[in-house]
Amino acid sequence: MRKRQAVVWCHSGKPSIFITANNFGPPNYALPNDNGGWCNPPRPHFDLAMPMFLKIAEYRAGIVPVGFRGVTCRKHGGIRFIINGFRYFNLVLISNVAGAGDIVHAYVKGSRTGWMAMSRTGSQTPFWWVRLCPSESPPVTSWNIVPSNWQFGQTFTRKNFRV
Template sequence: MAAEMRLSLLIVLVVFPCVVFAHSWNEAHATYYGAPEGTIGGACGFEEYKQIYSPYTAALSPTLYNEAESCGACFEIVCVNTTGFCKKDGEKSVVVTATDLCPASDARCSPPHVHFDLSQPAFHLIAEHLGGDVPVKYRKVSCKRKGGAKFTITGNPNFNLVTVTNVAGGGDVETVEVKAEGDKEWKNMKRNWGEKWETSEVLSGKSLNFRVTTTEGEVVTSKHVAPESWQFGQTFEGKNV
C-alpha cells in the first residue's frame, strides 16, 4: 500500500509540475492610460486578443519591456502609500499582463526609469483616480491562463508569421520553434516584433508542431497543433505550462 501511494504521488508530480513563482519586490512608478473599460494592443501585437488579457494590462517602460521580451509577462503591483493616493478600501495588489510599450518620449518612461502605464481598471484597483502618478512596488509572478497557448498563423507560403498568445507560467516567450510533418529537426523562428514570430520555411500543407520556451526556462511542446489543411488567418490551441 505504501509503495502504491508513493507511485501515485510520483505520477501526480510528473503530470502536474509546479509552475507558481514570484520574483523579489522592486520599486517603480505607475500611471494610467486608455479607456475606462481597459485598453489592449500596441507594441506586443495583442490587439485582437483583448478577451485573453483585458482588463488588467500595462505598458512597460523600455527598461522593463526589454525589446519585446517581456510581452505577455505578468506583474503583481502594490501601491506605496507615501502620497496618500492608495485606495484605502481597494485591493492590496493587482496582477497585470504586459501588452504594450510606454513611449520613451514620456520622461517618466525614458531609461533608466522603471515605469508601468496601467490600464484604468488596473490602476483604479489600487490607487485613486486623482493620484495620477503613484509610487509602487512590483514583482514578476506566474501567469494564470485558461486553456492552452494559442498560435495564429498569417502570411503567405513563403513567409509565415505566427502570433503566440495565452502563454501561462512565465508568460513571456524566449524562443519559438516549429517542426512540420516529416521534418527531423526543430526550426528556430525569429521574433519579427512583439509576440509575432517569423519563418520562411515552407509550412503549407503540413501538420505543425510548436515548441515554446519562456524566459523562466519552461519548455512546452504542442504536437500536431495545426492539421495539414490549416489556412492562413486561423488560430490553433496547443498546450500550456
C-alpha cells in the same frame, strides 16, 4: 501590484491589484529618464486599464510608483497560437501561457527545415512545430500544430507548461 510611495492622489492604505496580462511600455531613449521618458530604464512602466488604475489612485495622479512581482500562472486549456498575416509573412500570437507567462525564445520548424528562431515580426514560412522556452520552465515542444490546409485567422491549441 501595489503603490510604493505616498502620492498626493493615491488612495489611502495599501490597495493591491492583480494583473493577468500587461504591457511594459517600450523605452524612448530620445527622452531623459524622468517624467519625459516614463518607460526608460531603470523605470519599468505599466499601462494600466483605467478601472485598475482607479483602484490605486485618482485619475489626475498620472505616474504612480508601484511595487510589483511576478507570480506563477495556472492557465485553463492549452497554449493558443493565432495565425494571421499575408502571403509573404505570418504573424503568430502566442497566448494563454502558464508558468511565469513569458516566452524568452520561440522557434519554428517546417516540414523540410531545421529549427529557426522566431522574431517579433513573425515567421516567413508556414510551420508545423513550435518550441517555446519560458524563463522559469523547461522548453515545451508542440508538434503538428498547423494542418496542411490552414488559413489565416485560425487558432490552434496545444499542451501548456506544467506548473
